[in-house]
Amino acid sequence: MSAGTVSKERSSRRPSWRQVERITPFALLAPSVILMALLLGYPLARLLGISFQQFTRTEFFTRETIYSGLDNYVDLFTGDFFRVLVRTLIVVVAMVAGTVIIGTAVAVLMDKLGRPMRTLVLVGLLFAWATPPLSATVVWKWMFNSQSGIATWALDVVGVNLRGDNSVLFSATKVLTVVTLIVIWQSIPFVALTLYAGLTQVPRELYEAAEMDGAGFWRSFTSVTVPMLKPIFLLLITLSVIWDFRAFSQVWAFNRGGPDNESLLLGSYSYFASFVQYDFGRGSAVAVVMVLLLFGLTAYYVRQMIRSGEAT
Amino acid sequence: MTRVDGTAAPVTPGQPGTLPPGPPKTPARVSRRRSLTRAGVPARIALNLTALAVFVLSVFPVYWMIRTAFTPTAEIGIADDAGRPSLLPWPITWVHFSDALNRDNFGQYLWNSVLVSVSTVLLAMGVAFLAAIAVARFRFTGRAVYLVALMVAQMIPLEALVIPMYIVLRDANALDKLPTLILMYLAFVLPFSIWTLRSFIQAIPADLEEAAMIDGCTRMGAFWKVLFPLIAPGLVATSIFAFIQAWNEYIFVLVLMGDGNYTLPYWLGSFTGREGTDWGGVMAGSTMFTIPVVIFFVLIQKKMTSGLAAGAVKG
Numbered sequence: 001m002s003a004g005t006v007s008k009e010r011s012s013r014r015p016s017w018r019q020v021e022r023i024t025p026f027a028l029l030a031p032s033v034i035l036m037a038l039l040l041g042y043p044l045a046r047l048l049g050i051s052f053q054q055f056t057r058t059e060f061f062t063r064e065t066i067y068s069g070l071d072n073y074v075d076l077f078t079g080d081f082f083r084v085l086v087r088t089l090i091v092v093v094a095m096v097a098g099t100v101i102i103g104t105a106v107a108v109l110m111d112k113l114g115r116p117m118r119t120l121v122l123v124g125l126l127f128a129w130a131t132p133p134l135s136a137t138v139v140w141k142w143m144f145n146s147q148s149g150i151a152t153w154a155l156d157v158v159g160v161n162l163r164g165d166n167s168v169l170f171s172a173t174k175v176l177t178v179v180t181l182i183v184i185w186q187s188i189p190f191v192a193l194t195l196y197a198g199l200t201q202v203p204r205e206l207y208e209a210a211e212m213d214g215a216g217f218w219r220s221f222t223s224v225t226v227p228m229l230k231p232i233f234l235l236l237i238t239l240s241v242i243w244d245f246r247a248f249s250q251v252w253a254f255n256r257g258g259p260d261n262e263s264l265l266l267g268s269y270s271y272f273a274s275f276v277q278y279d280f281g282r283g284s285a286v287a288v289v290m291v292l293l294l295f296g297l298t299a300y301y302v303r304q305m306i307r308s309g310e311a312t
Numbered sequence: 313m314t315r316v317d318g319t320a321a322p323v324t325p326g327q328p329g330t331l332p333p334g335p336p337k338t339p340a341r342v343s344r345r346r347s348l349t350r351a352g353v354p355a356r357i358a359l360n361l362t363a364l365a366v367f368v369l370s371v372f373p374v375y376w377m378i379r380t381a382f383t384p385t386a387e388i389g390i391a392d393d394a395g396r397p398s399l400l401p402w403p404i405t406w407v408h409f410s411d412a413l414n415r416d417n418f419g420q421y422l423w424n425s426v427l428v429s430v431s432t433v434l435l436a437m438g439v440a441f442l443a444a445i446a447v448a449r450f451r452f453t454g455r456a457v458y459l460v461a462l463m464v465a466q467m468i469p470l471e472a473l474v475i476p477m478y479i480v481l482r483d484a485n486a487l488d489k490l491p492t493l494i495l496m497y498l499a500f501v502l503p504f505s506i507w508t509l510r511s512f513i514q515a516i517p518a519d520l521e522e523a524a525m526i527d528g529c530t531r532m533g534a535f536w537k538v539l540f541p542l543i544a545p546g547l548v549a550t551s552i553f554a555f556i557q558a559w560n561e562y563i564f565v566l567v568l569m570g571d572g573n574y575t576l577p578y579w580l581g582s583f584t585g586r587e588g589t590d591w592g593g594v595m596a597g598s599t600m601f602t603i604p605v606v607i608f609f610v611l612i613q614k615k616m617t618s619g620l621a622a623g624a625v626k627g
Contacts (some may be wrong), residue, residue, distance in 0.1 A: 131606065302386070
């Protein structure tokens, strides 16, 4: 601890106490600032730089820097980028909607349950939450295996055929459906538990008043629960969009973006462009677009956190 | 993170500051129980059945992973005459575990995973503790900027950084080296760790350190002797969370490391799942990869979720 020497100096030379007080926090922050600037800030700047360069396999080996202006961004308009973007938006909306709707239902359910059953639900949620995304992906892939998967078997029983040529892995729509299910399954716990914590803070008198006014379950849900929890909903939706946009492991480990790269989403598409097609410039441009898309949401999130006094 | 620091009451959205944290709980519980008894028996049965369904759906994939890991290869897929997969692993076998441990560098990757995650945590906690003291106990110019930067840093899509990092590290001749990975993960877990430790420190009244300083302790001595033991539980929880993040990380291993230096996520992600995949072995490996995380997670969930939830409830 470098600050330790500072205080020793004080006892011998006695510089003013105030002076020491003034440098100490900066000395304490220095390691973290240096690390984050070097390993988060600098790469972000380099990303932006590379996105304005012609940077393919050739430049990678010759180590030449060739600026190409907006070429990479213009290229995005001609390639399949827009299809990927639209696909990503659809999938993210499905993920977030599924997570928030089911998560809300589970939170309300927990609120109505007795203690033992509530604990049971909590334990279940913890398992889904704690499972590493990669394990989850591998297990779901196994459950949907066209020959011996348990989900394939169960769906077969109800008349959905996912065997042989109908295998999940042969259809981008099916791949993305299962990927969406994996993400929803893993995201529900955070949403449900956060909303449940919020629900316990809603004054019961409000429900009693609504009941006296003749409101049924649905009515008191829409006119008491939702308005009371609106700030939490907004925060959860913001966080979910940010997190789901970033889903990479699930997409890549499930089927490498296949078949025919049709199940690539923005994050995996950027990876694919860079490390499979070796067009780092283009991959970076995609990544920059992704960062910018998320920036607005992040700004909203940060503003909310500041408003609620978190940054004090 | 209200529950943790205890300074601000969890605020009912829309009515800032009107609701104290403790009192309403008890009456709320009572009235809820009353309303439950008032609900009819069929309604209660329906509720409990739904709860059971939620539980089963939540744990099933995890259960199925473990079940597959213990089932002999011949029984893994379809078993009985009706073509129904058997739900229980029977007869139980350990062979997939020994297979997995002896195959495809699993042992090496397991060791790499442990080494990288533990090193990341130890370094991160050192750096984060210092920074957290600074933001929790000092007022200085740039403090607010630093806090906002921490929040933004937590939201950066790290997947986007893998491209420039690959090129920067290639130029620095640092690709395919475990310390590189440790350094990267250190940066990833720092923002969160500092943020959390800060709220743990804020929960401890500064009077304690001031008292120690009056008794002749230096300021740093007071942090070390008084504050450090008090936030040890918070430090453990934060460490575990950082450990899980490092343990689970995939894309940077995939891009930055090579054959001898991969970690377990690479191993797990390498199965394409087409013909001839040894699912028993994969599930055994996956189980070994998952179990420590689940145990850790359950250990800390109270501390972390109450913080997360309360933070969000404040809205």
